[in-house]
Amino acid sequence: MEGMNGIDLLKEIKKKDGETEVIIVTGYGSIESAVEAIKQGAFSYFIKDHDPEELILEIKKVRDIFKLKFENKTLKEENKEKGYLIETNSLKFKEVLEVAAKAAKSDSSIFITGESGVGKEIIARYIHNLSLREGKFVPVNCQALSENLLESELFGHEKGSFTGAIEKRIGRFEEANGGTLFLDEIGEMPISIQIKLLRALDTKIIERIGSNRPIEVDLRFITATNKDMQESIKKGDFRQDLYFRINTIPIRIPPLRERREDLPMFIDFFLNKYEKETKKRILKVEDEVMNFLLSYDYPGNIRELRNIIERLIVLSDDGVIRKKYLPEYQKNSRYSSLTLKEYRELVEKDYIEKTLLEFDLDKDLASDFLGISKRQLYNKISEYDINLVK
Numbered sequence: 001m002e003g004m005n006g007i008d009l010l011k012e013i014k015k016k017d018g019e020t021e022v023i024i025v026t027g028y029g030s031i032e033s034a035v036e037a038i039k040q041g042a043f044s045y046f047i048k049d050h051d052p053e054e055l056i057l058e059i060k061k062v063r064d065i066f067k068l069k070f071e072n073k074t075l076k077e078e079n080k081e082k083g084y085l086i087e088t089n090s091l092k093f094k095e096v097l098e099v100a101a102k103a104a105k106s107d108s109s110i111f112i113t114g115e116s117g118v119g120k121e122i123i124a125r126y127i128h129n130l131s132l133r134e135g136k137f138v139p140v141n142c143q144a145l146s147e148n149l150l151e152s153e154l155f156g157h158e159k160g161s162f163t164g165a166i167e168k169r170i171g172r173f174e175e176a177n178g179g180t181l182f183l184d185e186i187g188e189m190p191i192s193i194q195i196k197l198l199r200a201l202d203t204k205i206i207e208r209i210g211s212n213r214p215i216e217v218d219l220r221f222i223t224a225t226n227k228d229m230q231e232s233i234k235k236g237d238f239r240q241d242l243y244f245r246i247n248t249i250p251i252r253i254p255p256l257r258e259r260r261e262d263l264p265m266f267i268d269f270f271l272n273k274y275e276k277e278t279k280k281r282i283l284k285v286e287d288e289v290m291n292f293l294l295s296y297d298y299p300g301n302i303r304e305l306r307n308i309i310e311r312l313i314v315l316s317d318d319g320v321i322r323k324k325y326l327p328e329y330q331k332n333s334r335y336s337s338l339t340l341k342e343y344r345e346l347v348e349k350d351y352i353e354k355t356l357l358e359f360d361l362d363k364d365l366a367s368d369f370l371g372i373s374k375r376q377l378y379n380k381i382s383e384y385d386i387n388l389v390k
């Protein structure tokens with residue numbers, strides 16, 4: 001080459017576009033120059049008199065990596081469009097994403113733990129999307145249904161199998177065939193269903209209620225809980241054998257207060273989301289509000305952050321997010337150390353303020369809405385020292 005050597009050219013290319021991969025092809029190889037090329041960011045190094053097949057293999061590798069990178073990027077963008085943010089600056093959460101990505105490629109059962117609102121279902125969906133399983137992602141909340149309903153929800157039933165079974169019903173196991181079944185709040189599952197679930201996990205066969213016909217299912221199981229399972233097992237509320245079966249790959253999602261690095265990104269994300277949804281334009285967030293958002297402990301995790309921002313945007317009317325719209329009990333981030341009475345008062349004060357704001361400080365409408373007399377409302381306003389101005 002004239003004017004520039006290969007290494008310099010490599011540096012120039014990398015400077016212009018860091019994503020371009022470079023394979024150095026050279027007539028004479030020395031270990032030092034190979035090491036230097038790799039140090040400067042070359043993908044690999046090929047010596048001209050080696051078998052050209054090697055070079056083709058290297059090019060294929062680059063192609064595969066690009067494909068993967070592209071898939072990952074589109075997946076992240078798709079998630080964003082759907083309203084999820086799967087990016088992170090936190091080492092702890094990076095680890096979660098790495099384990100999730102590796103686990104996605106297997107069919108092993110995954111057990112997600114973490115406080116309420118940390119995004120357990122969102123990670124479960126992320127794993128399903130990465131798994132490229134062709135079937136659906138089917139979520140079931142084991143707490144929301146009574147024992148009988150949950151059983152028929154999961155396994156389905158034949159017409160007439162019990163009073164109320166007017167029609168045949170396909171259960172969630174069958175619906176998720178070929179895909180992922182996500183059982184949320186698994187710690188709340190009644191023992192009788194735990195036994196059936198264990199059998200289904202072991203045999204990959206289910207039967208609808210009221211039928212003996214075995215139905216084969218091909219499923220990936222993801223389960224989640226915010227309960228202490230060791231405690232439930234000790235108390236006899238959860239079967240240990242089932243616990244071992246579902247816990248092949250455990251993933252613990254850290255609470256938001258353990259990944260504060262991500263707060264600015266999430267705040268930005270939800271501000272954008274609710275600006276779009278409410279068609280409001282936010283021009284300014286008061287410093288005190290931003291300081292609060294960045295320092296609060298979020299016992300309700302991402303769900304709580306989302307709700308706070310939604311509320312702030314709904315209540316703001318001139319493009320400014322003001323401190324007065326922050327709820328009292330959230331201003332006090334140590335509210336978990338309050339007595340029940342103190343907590344009740346804070347929540348009551350907050351609710352009265354919110355209602356007054358929603359009715360433009362009209363006390364007739366607000367007291368009607370709250371179901372108290374206007375006089376009682378005035379008493380509360382003075383008791384709680386509520387000073388709202390239009």
Ligand SMILES: Nc1ncnc2c1ncn2[C@@H]1O[C@H](COP(=O)(O)OP(=O)(O)OP(=O)(O)O)[C@@H](O)[C@H]1O
Binds near residue numbers: 120303304
């Ligand atoms: N990564 C995220 N991006 C955007 N929103 C999120 C994210 N994680 C959580 N949320 C918000 O928080 C809410 C709660 O998330 P999710 O239902 O996944 O939590 P969970 O851990 O399963 O909670 P629970 O234990 O109460 O069921 C979601 O509906 C969503 O609005």
